[in-house]
Amino acid sequence: MLLCVISLCLPISLQQGSMWSYCLNEEALRLGLARTAPVVGVLPDSRLFWRLHKRLHKAEVKAEKKGLGLWRQDSLWERVSKAVRDNAVSRVLGRIFKRT
Template sequence: MAGQRGKEPANYIARLSEWADAHLTLIRNISTGMAIAGVILLTKSVKLTTKFTNALEIPIEFIEKNVKLRGRLHQITEQGLEIEHVPIILPIISSLQRKWRTDGLLLVRLAGVALTPDGTVWLQKELKPSQMMWFQLLGRKDSMLDCLVVVSKGRFSSICLNEEILKQGLGRTVRVEGLSHESRIYWKLHKRLLQAELKAVKRSKGIWKEATFFEKLREHINNNKYVQKLKQFATWLRIRL
């Protein structure tokens, strides 16, 4: 009996060794899976924290999934907003991010909006230099990004520039470039923009402001073909004299 009890520890160790050998492949597979998942997670983090300096650098899946990016305004031009992309900072890869900091601005257009010249002036007055904003990717054409742009207006409020421009009557709704007419987000967004434009129409704001009698009369006179010929003759006469 004593000899049998002395063999129990050895038998236990042998059984434990057999179990480990039998499950070694499973353990290795689990470890490999965790490593692969870690690589995938790191790759996604790298994409999210990469600083994009050109529209063509942005992965197509970002645009297809309508990802929101953060940026700092640099300039407003007739073509759109020039924005410096400000990526999310993660401590574990902050050293890599410092290496990615290069010059380059993204050209962003207000999706679904045809700006008037007064609309561009309004943006230049309302937006501050270096103002932070969020822009949701909806489409890309060459180096131009079509986006929904949101800016903060105080601590607890924000406005969508696309809608605000239409509410002020400083633009018209147009087709949202980059989105399929059959997609749910297209009709949802188009409805929002049309509702914003309707508010300007009801209030006769901006381009929807009805002209006065004298304004209509002046426009009619200026467009009259006889008046135009008279102006041309007067110009010709000044040159001759």
């Protein structure tokens, strides 16, 4: 699992044509591949800080609500199959049937 922290002081943007550009930090947060963290040294009273923070936090919350990336939950089938696979009785039965 990929875990990285996006800092608020370095917004990385990608220019796409002459008119459109998007923030790669925001895209990583939207996919649930990162988390936001405040950066020491940046003035938290500045308007730029709060504008970026609001935008990035909104993208992180959307990913969390959708259960993407870091917030992905295993499905019921995955949890049950893992419990059966890790069960001692099923391992013993598997070894017995493997030999026959």
